[in-house]
Amino acid sequence: MTPMIEIDEVTKYFGTKLVLDRVSLTVNRHEVVCLIGASGSGKSTLLRCVNRLVAHDYGTIRLDGVPVDDPRFGKTGLQKRAGIVFQSYNLFPHMTVLENITLAPRRVHGVSRAEATARAQEVLARFGMDGFAQAYPEQLSGGQQQRVAIARALMTKPDVLLLDEITAALDPELVGEVLAIIRGLKDAGMTMMIVTHEMGFARDCADRVAFLSDGMILEEGPPDRIFGAPEQPRTRAFLDRIIASGRL
Template structure:
């Protein structure tokens, strides 16, 4: 039996009278990469924030390893410690070095001894190709380097589930590849990932499943070759045609 790390059932999220997520069903199995695609405003970022319990949901349930973490009686902080999210903006602390940014959460949130946290941070900096930048502050790093530090910071807490929210959208085109390469290596290494991206070529090569969101619903889902190559829904075909015209299919 496949081990489902994440299961979302009937998730509804409203902002006032506006329904942003209109009943999302989604699963991510262990070691899977599931990719969310769709136009801006389709609900991808909101879904990721709901999964990470950064947003209260209006209906539905979110299970992490079979535990209903959306239950008001659940320990949300404990669930959040088992996940990590990387946003479009790098959100690094400007007064801390790269190494200090990565080591902070393991020390403060997870109670890892300082020496062990620093050693793990150095290992992760090597992993993302930034071993020579441990003492650099964010303003001394390029956008791509800052995003790689942000990914390393997420990995420092050894997450059960990694959430990636359009992590290349704020980068100059020449910096996108270096960040996507890190994600590709994580996927190849068996990391369980739920991500939103506009990089369709990358999604096609790295994903186990692709979900097309439209109007706050999963309109189409399946293997990447099917959803991106032979979509069933006309709305999916329209979206991909615009992506191709913009040169993002890869």
């Protein structure tokens, strides 16, 4: 397997608070790795460190063999290669769908309006949103807005997609449509690192699952083993709570 993301002994503090404690993890090309764990365990921070939205303090993160803080990425090269989608859609309310998803390619990456529009039409059609190019975010459901946010992240044809709790803000009936999009991306070979509380989705979609607690990866492995026979007591306790709540 070819490593796409290599995280080696990464440590991160916010002030005096240790958020990531010597975390090491590899995500191979075309692989889907889900990060699970309780809120505050460091999952989202780790995801943000991969594309330098948050700078780690110690250790090394490489994307396709190049450290993420390497000047070769420039100001926007890393974000172009590692797209990220958050639980809040972060769409500009005063812009149409088309304007929202073509803004960064045109303004940041220097893509022509014609090229960006053609790419946007292609991506929107892929997600069944081609009839909504001139709609405004307030005219869309939560699931539709999240599909637009995913489409925006794919506009630069990234090597890696980072997904941070993208169903957390959705009504339960809308979760399935967004998860179906992610399954489609997996089938197409997209490399993904996903923070999720959807344990059923992680079990069905992930190639590997990593469980974080107190800023550390306590164990990782295939979903069948992590969910069926976890080795660490804290992993078992976490999953027992999930099962008791009916979420697995």
